[in-house]
Amino acid sequence: MPVLDATHDAALRSFVPGADGHPDFPIQNLPLGIVSPADGAPRAGIAIGERVLDLPGLLAAGLLAGEAARAAEAAAGPGLNRLLALGAGPRRALRARVSELLREGSPDRAAVEALLHEAASCRVHLPAAIGDYTDFFVGIHHAENTGRQFRPDNPLLPNYKHLPIGYHGRASSIRPSGTPVRRPSGQTRPPGTEAPLFGPSRRLDYELELGVWIGPGNALGEPVAVGAAQDQVAGFCLLNDWSARDIQGWEYQPLGPFLGKSFATTISPWIVTPEALAPFRIPQAPRPAGDPEPLPYLLDAADQAAGALDLVLEVLLLTPGLKAAGLPAHPVSRSNARHMYWTVAQMVAHHTSGGCNLQPGDLLGTGTLSGPEAGAYGSLLETTNGGREPVRLASGEERRFLEDGDEVVLKARGLREGFAPIGFGECRAVIVGGAG
Structure with missing residues (x-):
């Protein structure tokens, strides 16, 4: 540590x-x-x-x-x-x-x-060649908020509190901050229709995440113990794992995200080292009463004592209307990295527990890091309640999901009394129209 x-x-x-x-x-x-x-x-x-x-x-x-x-x-x-x-x-x-x-x-x-x-x-540029990219789902408030939209009585699936859920993403479409994102096209099935349609996504969204850069890596077949997992972390960045919610909603069963996620991921271009973040280490939040204790391979006392990060996370939205009126970007949400149900070390330990070999330059995403209350949600899916409650902007515009010309800006800062604040630099990209 x-x-x-x-x-x-x-x-x-x-x-x-x-x-x-x-x-x-x-x-x-x-x-x-x-x-x-x-x-x-x-x-x-x-x-x-x-x-x-x-x-x-x-x-x-x-x-x-x-x-x-x-x-x-x-x-x-x-x-x-x-x-x-x-x-x-x-x-x-x-x-x-x-x-x-x-x-x-x-x-x-x-x-x-x-x-x-x-x-x-x-x-x-990208700071390293990314061989593999894995996106986790460790932001529990995001998991509950999105799950509640589809399963009001049972928002979390039974495995969520037993293991860090993740999926293998697409490394080839990761780009540094400032690279435009082209609106994807794909199959969707709008409500009330029986046959799917093909065309541009109409429910394009951002996801506020941290990225984790892998350092030395491990040999194939040799798991990394949770107590040693921090040694595998070379640094952190901001990560926006763009999501086409309508494409994803039609395609994801039974095998999970595919075209709805693979078209683009934006990261901030600087690797903020674990050493720089040492002042902002905090204990992992205690689990609520009744939650299961992690299995032994995921539990380490030192990691629980200082394995979480206290980082303020922000999302700002700059639309064509705001730009034309000379207005500043609209602050959509303010959250914190402390809202991770699983630590980074637990993510690494679980990822390698089956023998998977991580390699230098691999990238992990935490999943969307929403806070527990309105104003701290890390995606428009949550902020607009699935598009039913639009964000209203000073320009007179409304947003349920992202439109062409919209620019999303993510920021992160470590703040602690007695220490100099540090940040990650911006993770930003503008949406441009796609084909089809």
């Missing part, structure tokens, strides 16, 4: 303009990513304020040594998979050294300043 150290000191200051007090990327964060600077090839970088620190440049300048240099060497190329595979030791050493280099009073300031790129001039 990550521990607090000098890199978390709220009194740390950076010489990088605008880094101190930055809403996402102060010196206490230092997330990893892949960017292309203006007229440059993709390369590893570290976000600091409104700049990106060139990681290969640090190595070439001789500013890294030991395990920190080993981490930077592994980050060479267009993806961070080899760095993720190294595990926590080199990653922690790199974070500590970069923190030293970026601090006020750094003796290497001049050399480091030459390696800072303007973030606005950089193109972001």
